[in-house]
Amino acid sequence: MAETAAAARPASKSEQAYAAVKARIVDGTYSPGYRLVLAKIAEDLGVSVVPVREAIRRLEAEGLVTFERNIGATVAGIDPTEYLYTMQTLSIIEGAATALSAPLVGAADIARARAVNAEMRNCLEHFDPVRFTALNQDFHSILFEHCPNPHILDLVHRGWNRLAALRSSTFRFVPGRAHQSVDEHEALLGLIETGAGADAIEKAARLHRSATLDAYLAQSHS
Amino acid sequence: MAETAAAARPASKSEQAYAAVKARIVDGTYSPGYRLVLAKIAEDLGVSVVPVREAIRRLEAEGLVTFERNIGATVAGIDPTEYLYTMQTLSIIEGAATALSAPLVGAADIARARAVNAEMRNCLEHFDPVRFTALNQDFHSILFEHCPNPHILDLVHRGWNRLAALRSSTFRFVPGRAHQSVDEHEALLGLIETGAGADAIEKAARLHRSATLDAYLAQSHS
DNA sequence: GCCATAGTCTTCGTATACGATTTCGTACTC
DNA sequence: GAGTACGAAATCGTATACGAAGACTATGGC
Known part of the structure; x- marks a missing residue:
């Protein structure tokens, strides 16, 4: 440095x-x-x-x-409801950020994201939740960092920080979700690549995150 | 004690x-x-x-x-792009808050909101942008204050504060938008009243705000 | 007359000091 | 023996003080 x-x-x-x-x-x-x-x-x-x-x-x-x-x-942290609120908020903000960012994401970015996702897929074998979570953040960063609205971008960053602070490598709790997550990433890339509408991208990104939340909730309630 | x-x-x-x-x-x-x-x-x-x-x-x-x-x-303030960013962010956040809040909005709330909207309609004659903006905030407050997610609610409040700080009684600049706004309010109430889906409510609330933004942009670009 | 430079002046940044409030430990009483 | 009251220690809250960085201004040279 x-x-x-x-x-x-x-x-x-x-x-x-x-x-x-x-x-x-x-x-x-x-x-x-x-x-x-x-x-x-x-x-x-x-x-x-x-x-x-x-x-x-x-x-x-x-x-x-x-x-x-x-x-x-x-x-702060610990409180499961806090986790729920944070995830829900992030699903909305990140979905919007990804949709706004999509038109500005170039082929090079897509390629990078795909590389990261490939690494995640490899990671599925000898599963390391912490590494997987880190890669997950890298992946999504590529997709939303081009968001032209700095306020929204800032809110996304805050959300991720909160999640990090909550120490919830969520995938530690719901490893089964990881596989599905990787597939959804590819689908999301496909949408962006083909220039899908902002609505579709936003919905996909939001559902991607809330599905993780749902998996966590289902797990912890059982 | x-x-x-x-x-x-x-x-x-x-x-x-x-x-x-x-x-x-x-x-x-x-x-x-x-x-x-x-x-x-x-x-x-x-x-x-x-x-x-x-x-x-x-x-x-x-x-x-x-x-x-x-x-x-x-x-802070002044900068028109800042206004744009704030409005866009608020459209997303407020839309989500309104949708999440909708199931918890009772008949009494609807009635109150309708009363406020009626006042706004009256206000259209001898138009006072400041008063109209205040009523507008009251109206929307009724609709999103029940939002169960405190983070989102907090973000909505911050957005409104920023707008207030920017001193942009937007309707001062686009008085023509006011009439349409009142109508959209009624439509929004109808959606909530009839138990429309969260998606529909969110989309309506978001469009309602971004339409105001668009009107402002069209005005200032001409 | 204009630009460069030096000096001063305003305002922020941080350290230190002291008062206020809470918490924990101990002793005393019932 | 349990509960309460008093006191000491810890920690926060705020005031004051001083050093540093930037901005204004005046003066001198070109």
Whole structure:
């Protein structure tokens, strides 16, 4: 990584704190329910509490942590209904983003996506839920990153972050869904490739995600 | 002891600052492009800069202000593309919220909505864009407030706040759209009343909003 | 007269300090 | 022995202070 001397932006302490805490939440160092103590984090990062406070509040706004007045912050997650809400929201947002993005997705992008999907298919044999989930994110990123509306794109990213924070490599719980998911990916690519209507693409992308949610719900209710 | 309303805690300075600044943005005291100087706001509110800083950052996360490092904060808005993005996002989110909310909307709600719409129709004669916009928000609120997914509901509220901040009583620019809008409201109520499918309701709600956007675009491009 | 440069001034960024609030532990009473 | 009350420790909330970065202005050279 290029901290290329002078060219590197010093990055404010707030940013550093934000990135550091977010990374630890996403990678699981701070698991859901973990108590985030301002002073401790500040010391760990070698900064004062003020920037850390700001970072925590930003993470709160994104829904990665919950904050109670005079009590402190804890890493959000765990709650299954929270997972449900997040998935449902993401299904809507991501569906829209994918549809808006589709006209801007070129042949090269399709090829890349297909390569990722092939990797996912390989992954099905000796199944690794974490790797599969990572590839899944790569795949969908290719499809929605061209979305011309920055607000929607931002919401999609927030949704993915929340899911990551919830530590729900969903496929860990419903491995059977993985196979079907790969097939749906191919179908989705076909729709985009043939220039299908925005409605069709949106519906397909949305159903793709809500099907995963349904699989999870069916699993956990049994 | 009992949580009597009177004994309500004074609400943190951060909250006060947040509410105060937000109110001034929404009511137009701070118009788009206005330079928000931390020290000045802090003095006005009789607090220190730290809570104000936090408030500004929260508003930034909501998209009501933009913030540049070492430069300062300014009230967001003005930019027509920003308006476009916000409307498009809201059309998607509000459409989904309305559809999810529909099964929970009772006869009493329908009646209230119809009353509001009647007022809007009256309003058409001696047209007051600001009042019309306010009623419009009331109308839609009735339809989406029952949305069971709090995330989506939150996103809808953020969208409306952004629109308010942009000061675009859209109907000021496209008064001709108002009449059509009232009719679409009635159609939407009909769909909900007759228990139409979620797809139909979502599509109707979304089109209702994007039609307003299209009218605005057609107007401004001419 | 115009552009470049230096100096100042405003405003943000962060550290430190202190007061406020909550929680936990301990001792005391019934 | 259980419950309550008091006190200490931990943690958050906010004020103040100082250093740094950007922007304005004035002055000098071309």
